[in-house]
Amino acid sequence: MATRKLLLLPGDGIGPEAMAEVKKLIDMMNADFNAGFETEEGLVGGCAYDAHGQSISDADMDKAMAADAVLFGAVGGPKWDGVPYEVRPEAGLLRLRKEMELFANLRPAICYPALAATSSLKPEVVEGLDILILRELTGGVYFGEPKEIIDLGNGQKRGIDTQVYDTYEIERISGVAFELARTRSNRVCSMEKHNVMKSGVLWKEVVANTHKAKYSDVELTHMLADAGGMQLVRWPKQFDVIVTDNLFGDMLSDVAAMLTGSLGMLPSASLGAPDEKTGSRKALYEPVHGSAPDIAGQGIANPIAMIASFAMCLRYSFNMVEEADRLEKAIASVLDDGLRTKDLMSEGMTEVGTTAMGDAIVAKY
Amino acid sequence: MATRKLLLLPGDGIGPEAMAEVKKLIDMMNADFNAGFETEEGLVGGCAYDAHGQSISDADMDKAMAADAVLFGAVGGPKWDGVPYEVRPEAGLLRLRKEMELFANLRPAICYPALAATSSLKPEVVEGLDILILRELTGGVYFGEPKEIIDLGNGQKRGIDTQVYDTYEIERISGVAFELARTRSNRVCSMEKHNVMKSGVLWKEVVANTHKAKYSDVELTHMLADAGGMQLVRWPKQFDVIVTDNLFGDMLSDVAAMLTGSLGMLPSASLGAPDEKTGSRKALYEPVHGSAPDIAGQGIANPIAMIASFAMCLRYSFNMVEEADRLEKAIASVLDDGLRTKDLMSEGMTEVGTTAMGDAIVAKY
Numbered sequence: 121m122a123t124r125k126l127l128l129l130p131g132d133g134i135g136p137e138a139m140a141e142v143k144k145l146i147d148m149m150n151a152d153f154n155a156g157f158e159t160e161e162g163l164v165g166g167c168a169y170d171a172h173g174q175s176i177s178d179a180d181m182d183k184a185m186a187a188d189a190v191l192f193g194a195v196g197g198p199k200w201d202g203v204p205y206e207v208r209p210e211a212g213l214l215r216l217r218k219e220m221e222l223f224a225n226l227r228p229a230i231c232y233p234a235l236a237a238t239s240s241l242k243p244e245v246v247e248g249l250d251i252l253i254l255r256e257l258t259g260g261v262y263f264g265e266p267k268e269i270i271d272l273g274n275g276q277k278r279g280i281d282t283q284v285y286d287t288y289e290i291e292r293i294s295g296v297a298f299e300l301a302r303t304r305s306n307r308v309c310s311m312e313k314h315n316v317m318k319s320g321v322l323w324k325e326v327v328a329n330t331h332k333a334k335y336s337d338v339e340l341t342h343m344l345a346d347a348g349g350m351q352l353v354r355w356p357k358q359f360d361v362i363v364t365d366n367l368f369g370d371m372l373s374d375v376a377a378m379l380t381g382s383l384g385m386l387p388s389a390s391l392g393a394p395d396e397k398t399g400s401r402k403a404l405y406e407p408v409h410g411s412a413p414d415i416a417g418q419g420i421a422n423p424i425a426m427i428a429s430f431a432m433c434l435r436y437s438f439n440m441v442e443e444a445d446r447l448e449k450a451i452a453s454v455l456d457d458g459l460r461t462k463d464l465m466s467e468g469m470t471e472v473g474t475t476a477m478g479d480a481i482v483a484k485y
Numbered sequence: 486m487a488t489r490k491l492l493l494l495p496g497d498g499i500g501p502e503a504m505a506e507v508k509k510l511i512d513m514m515n516a517d518f519n520a521g522f523e524t525e526e527g528l529v530g531g532c533a534y535d536a537h538g539q540s541i542s543d544a545d546m547d548k549a550m551a552a553d554a555v556l557f558g559a560v561g562g563p564k565w566d567g568v569p570y571e572v573r574p575e576a577g578l579l580r581l582r583k584e585m586e587l588f589a590n591l592r593p594a595i596c597y598p599a600l601a602a603t604s605s606l607k608p609e610v611v612e613g614l615d616i617l618i619l620r621e622l623t624g625g626v627y628f629g630e631p632k633e634i635i636d637l638g639n640g641q642k643r644g645i646d647t648q649v650y651d652t653y654e655i656e657r658i659s660g661v662a663f664e665l666a667r668t669r670s671n672r673v674c675s676m677e678k679h680n681v682m683k684s685g686v687l688w689k690e691v692v693a694n695t696h697k698a699k700y701s702d703v704e705l706t707h708m709l710a711d712a713g714g715m716q717l718v719r720w721p722k723q724f725d726v727i728v729t730d731n732l733f734g735d736m737l738s739d740v741a742a743m744l745t746g747s748l749g750m751l752p753s754a755s756l757g758a759p760d761e762k763t764g765s766r767k768a769l770y771e772p773v774h775g776s777a778p779d780i781a782g783q784g785i786a787n788p789i790a791m792i793a794s795f796a797m798c799l800r801y802s803f804n805m806v807e808e809a810d811r812l813e814k815a816i817a818s819v820l821d822d823g824l825r826t827k828d829l830m831s832e833g834m835t836e837v838g839t840t841a842m843g844d845a846i847v848a849k850y
């Protein structure tokens with residue numbers, strides 16, 4: 121069995137607590153199934169800043185580039201609100217995304233049957249929901265230049281950010297969208313604001329061309345991003361795969377995540393392009409939720425999103441499809457047994473902490 | 486009684502049908518209450534393009550600048566999908582906003598008791614909801630330069646949009662937010678993405694400074710815009726006034742509108758700065774919904790958002806507070822009587838068309 125190199129970047133807040141539960145799974149899979157995972161650890165975010173004044177060090181960045189996959193916890197918290205912009209906790213995550221060229225961010229929004237009732241939406245609107253938001257992750261307003269604050273004198277400053285998209289960037293993300301749609305319900309909805317943004321005009325055009333050239337078997341629709349936000353709230357089941365840019369994807373995937381009532385359960389995968397020779401691709405897996413500093417260190421955080429992110433890692437980075445299925449079933453099964461962390465708690469269920477939830481999933485695997 | 490000069494711009498799609506119902510109200514108020522409204526009409530959007538190749542003519546623009554208030558229907562539709570970017574229907578609306586300097590866009594999201602059940606959210610989440618999204622409307626990525634598509638050769642193009650905010654723009658919109666909060670529950674939540682955008686860093690700083698300097702009696706909180714979208718879906722009643730930039734405001738106000746289950750009922754006001762001498766301000770009032778080309782011309786569109794926009798006009802442009810209250814009560818009262826346009830229809834209610842709904846509101850006034 122080949123060696124599988126994982127870099128663990130637990131980060132800040134509840135990140136380390138959630139990551140601890142994944143480590144148990146890795147140890148178990150190594151011991152009982154000879155899975156051959158080799159792990160290293162690094163620092164990212166506020167804890168990295170505290171250790172060496174950078175939100176991720178070059179050494180850890182090198183480890184990330186060399187790993188088969190990176191597991192990422194969460195970054196940030198009020199403790200670092202005052203640190204300089206260039207070394208704020210989020211900069212570490214953005215550097216990883218950019219240097220690893222992780223342009224394709226897969227954010228499934230799935231409503232677990234056991235949890236439909238915890239959504240703020242009516243059960244019939246979200247029950248059985250299974251959509252995938254595909255967010256472009258290395259372009260747009262996150263990275264475009266100029267990005268600066270200029271002092272204009274007279275007490276006036278000017279804040280500038282630049283949204284930039286090139287044809288090839290839109291082409292490759294829409295290619296991923298169509299490929300993913302083929303493994304699902306074969307429908308893609310592309311979202312932008314072509315009515316006010318030139319990048320939106322180009323986005324719509326390139327998605328349509330890519331569709332026409334290579335993927336005309338997939339159903340493609342276009343929607344304005346503001347209308348898309350509305351439709352996600354009104355009737356999310358109308359969608360299969362949604363493909364959109366970095367900033368709209370940030371907003372829309374958060375709204376979609378909240379619909380499911382399972383924010384503490386949602387994983388994500390950020391993927392690079394497959395290597396032309398080996399077919400392998402750089403990848404980072406992280407929960408959709410953030411660092412939740414308000415509950416960090418209390419042992420009550422929900423580790424499921426982090427564990428489900430590891431399941432995505434098994435599937436996408438190591439083609440361990442059976443193992444991924446098995447892990448996802450283990451998660452569903454502990455929920456069916458009525459185990460709930462605090463964020464998911466409802467009447468008649470059994471409240472458990474982070475460790476107990478992790479142990480239960482390991483036991484079910 | 487002074488003359489009150491209104492410019493009516495019905496626009497495209499269901500705009501003209503909805504505006505027709507407002508005209509009935511204007512005629513009635515002139516005849517029965519000597520309200521002194523003088524109306525002119527103009528073209529905007531696709532119909533303006535069809536008539537003279539512009540999305541709004543200079544002549545109509547002049548009328549808008551000279552009016553006490555503009556009532557705007559809706560613009561756009563598939564018919565004009567292929568027209569050049571500069572003269573697309575939306576350009577007319579954007580020109581009005583920019584040249585009239587309507588920087589403050591008020592979008593109340595109110596859940597009418599009679600309609601709580603039509604929301605896709607659980608009734609307890611939206612019942613009694615009354616929040617106000619204040620969107621900056623003349624800056625940001627909508628108007629920043631460069632805004633262009635560059636041909637890079639080799640089949641590659643680059644789409645560019647620029648987000649720009651100056652201190653004074655953020656100062657004046659946050660001033661409006663704090664003033665409005667004082668007339669409501671005295672709470673403002675400012676939303677941006679300071680963790681990835683420099684304009685967001687400046688936004689947060691200027692809002693905080695404005696608060697400290699002049700409005701420290703108002704409660705101010707800050708939230709990342711993606712988290713804000715989540716929180717709107719999770720528990721919208723936590724908010725009072727939300728202040729945010731042009732693009733985030735576009736997205737967030739659409740999500741908020743959809744929460745109420747009353748999209749066809751929500752008005753908006755776009756206001757300029759008060760004149761230093763007269764205190765009067767330029768203003769445009771429009772429904773939050775769009776032109777809905779799919780149902781245009783069928784006599785089934787809901788005119789209430791347009792009528793409620795006229796109520797905002799009475800309140801904000803003419804200080805006709807009693808009349809605005811009366812009109813809003815008339816709307817609530819026809820709903821209590823069980824009248825519903827198709828979009829709001831539910832069991833046991835009486836379905837009526839656009840005209841009948843307008844007539845019923847006129848009769849109740």
Ligand SMILES: CC(C)[C@H](C(=O)O)[C@@H](O)C(=O)O
Pocket residue numbers: 210213370680681711
């Ligand atoms: C932490 C932050 C930089 C990040 C983003 O805006 O992309 C987060 O919100 C996300 O969605 O992954």
Ligand SMILES: CC(C)[C@H](C(=O)O)[C@@H](O)C(=O)O
Pocket residue numbers: 315316346575578735
């Ligand atoms: C029609 C369009 C240009 C407009 C916008 O994006 O501002 C609309 O969506 C709105 O919210 O008023």
